[in-house]
Amino acid sequence: MTDAADAADVVARLRAELGDRVDTSESARLEARADKSGHAASGLPLAVVHATSVADVQATLRIATATRTPVVTRGAGTGLAGGANAGEGEIALSMRRMDRIVEVRPDDLLAVVEPGILNADLNAALAEHGVWWAPDPASRAISTVGGNIATGAGGLLCAKYGVVRDAVLGLDLVLADGRLLRLGHRTVKGVTGLDLTSLVIGSEGTLGVVVGATLKLRRLVPGTVCTIAATFADVRSAAEASAAVTASGAQPAIMELMDAASLRAVHALLHLDPPTPGAAQLTIQTDGAAADAEADAIAAVLRATGGTVALTHDPDEGERLLTIRRSMHPAMETLGTTLIEDVSVPRSALPAMFDEIARVEREHGMPIPTVAHAGDGNLHPNFVFDGEVGADGTIEVPDAVWAAADDLFRSALRLGGTLTGEHGVGVLKRRWLADELGDDQWVLQRQITRVFDPLGILNPGKVFAA
Numbered sequence: 001m002t003d004a005a006d007a008a009d010v011v012a013r014l015r016a017e018l019g020d021r022v023d024t025s026e027s028a029r030l031e032a033r034a035d036k037s038g039h040a041a042s043g044l045p046l047a048v049v050h051a052t053s054v055a056d057v058q059a060t061l062r063i064a065t066a067t068r069t070p071v072v073t074r075g076a077g078t079g080l081a082g083g084a085n086a087g088e089g090e091i092a093l094s095m096r097r098m099d100r101i102v103e104v105r106p107d108d109l110l111a112v113v114e115p116g117i118l119n120a121d122l123n124a125a126l127a128e129h130g131v132w133w134a135p136d137p138a139s140r141a142i143s144t145v146g147g148n149i150a151t152g153a154g155g156l157l158c159a160k161y162g163v164v165r166d167a168v169l170g171l172d173l174v175l176a177d178g179r180l181l182r183l184g185h186r187t188v189k190g191v192t193g194l195d196l197t198s199l200v201i202g203s204e205g206t207l208g209v210v211v212g213a214t215l216k217l218r219r220l221v222p223g224t225v226c227t228i229a230a231t232f233a234d235v236r237s238a239a240e241a242s243a244a245v246t247a248s249g250a251q252p253a254i255m256e257l258m259d260a261a262s263l264r265a266v267h268a269l270l271h272l273d274p275p276t277p278g279a280a281q282l283t284i285q286t287d288g289a290a291a292d293a294e295a296d297a298i299a300a301v302l303r304a305t306g307g308t309v310a311l312t313h314d315p316d317e318g319e320r321l322l323t324i325r326r327s328m329h330p331a332m333e334t335l336g337t338t339l340i341e342d343v344s345v346p347r348s349a350l351p352a353m354f355d356e357i358a359r360v361e362r363e364h365g366m367p368i369p370t371v372a373h374a375g376d377g378n379l380h381p382n383f384v385f386d387g388e389v390g391a392d393g394t395i396e397v398p399d400a401v402w403a404a405a406d407d408l409f410r411s412a413l414r415l416g417g418t419l420t421g422e423h424g425v426g427v428l429k430r431r432w433l434a435d436e437l438g439d440d441q442w443v444l445q446r447q448i449t450r451v452f453d454p455l456g457i458l459n460p461g462k463v464f465a466a
Contacts, residue, residue, distance in 0.1 A: 007046050007089070010067050014047060014091070017059040023048040032072075032092035035079040036139075037340070038395035039427060043088025045072070052097045054172070054180065054211045060093055061209065062178035070460045071176075073205040075116065075147035078139045080340050081426025083151065083204045083462050090460075093209065095146050102212070106131050109217045110169060110186060115146025115210050131217040134161035137422070138326060146210050152202030154422035156325070159375025160253045161218070163422070165201045172212030173200060176453040186214055199448075204424050205459040207452040221288065226295035227318030228284040230307035231276065235259040235358075235370075238280035239350040241305040242374035245284070246347045250298050254285040255375035256325045259354070262369040262382070265331035266324050282307070282374065283325050285318060328371050328380075335369070337387035337395050340380060341405060345417035347377040356411035357381055364404035378421035381408060410435070425463045433463070 014022045023029075028048040034040040046069070051057045064071045072086035073093045086092035099116035106129045113122060119140040123132050135148055136155035143153070149171070154163040161167075170184025184190065184197035200207050232238040238257050245255065258266070258281045267275055275281070282302065286294040292313075299309045312318055332338045345353045350372065357379075361368050372379040383401050409419055409432055419429050419436050434442040446464045450456065 039082035040394035041085040041087025045086035045092040048092040058178040075144035083426030151424035170214035173208040224291040230302040235280040257372040257374040269331040339383040342423040343412035344421035
């Protein structure tokens, strides 16, 4: 913010344009400074703007540009990288009230929605039309479609059905100066000009504010669902088995891996019998017309690689098995304070990555329970440590934990992987970004953000901050 535009003036301008949609209460501003990562921005934002329309967003950004005031766009605040946390001198622009489904076209397999709708609410509404939106993050019940788009989210189903980038046809984007752009198309094909839609997906609010999305849908096809639970003597064996399933050509809808520590914690949380000490588990689901045959073929691969296999055709039993995987995060909270991380490696490198995690645990002397979307090579190591969660939900991560995380991140890069598969960079991983991109690409990406946002007021200090 420039010296000429003080906080009171900015808030007064916002109120003049937006009235009671401008919230300066301490509770709202406290909530806007943190997310589910436990990280919080420094200080409190000037105000929280609860946008209800595109016009509200445009008005906010015009005032922000005129006064050189930073803007941080937020959805439901479920992020795990500190990417949408608003701090001192910033406007928190909440999109949560923009939650309408504007249009559903089952014949064209598309829907047009506002960004504030929850992922699960969207699919509940789409089911009435016989269609669904495929992205399936673990946070689907509480995260918004706009937040999914901002981080390029993935989830349990993405190995077969793709990630957010594969399921968005077009975006309505408000630039930092308030101009509205309509990116992409409503057609199956479309290659006119540069693909700015894909550029915006995963940009974490640094290029503009998404105010609408045209989504690519799939038909709900009745059919069999088969679920497999396979246990292995150790996590490396389970990782080798998952790589063997991928190499076999099978295409499960879901393939999730839990190491011994995470499996033990979840069993305790759900009051299940303790698992075999040291055992790891693969949970795999097949669907569609070929579900039975695929499940049988996958089960054969798992047995050949040393797994103890149970297969069910009962949907309720299948959901019970998946509940074990979906209970990972609350189970981690029972172990202590947790830094939930996110790296990806080529699927064939999963066994080697689990070896690296074991090494980091030994050398740094801390437990790192890990689950993986084994179908796509995305791992979520959880760094568990003694620490206190503040009254505002924030945590202070010790330097020793960051040293272990640094070691693990660099291991993923050495194995041909990436720093983040779906959580985004935000604040927590920005210090490693240039290590993965290289200096030239890092500079180029920063330059691209300045084309969209010349004044640097959109989500400053996140992702590309020096």
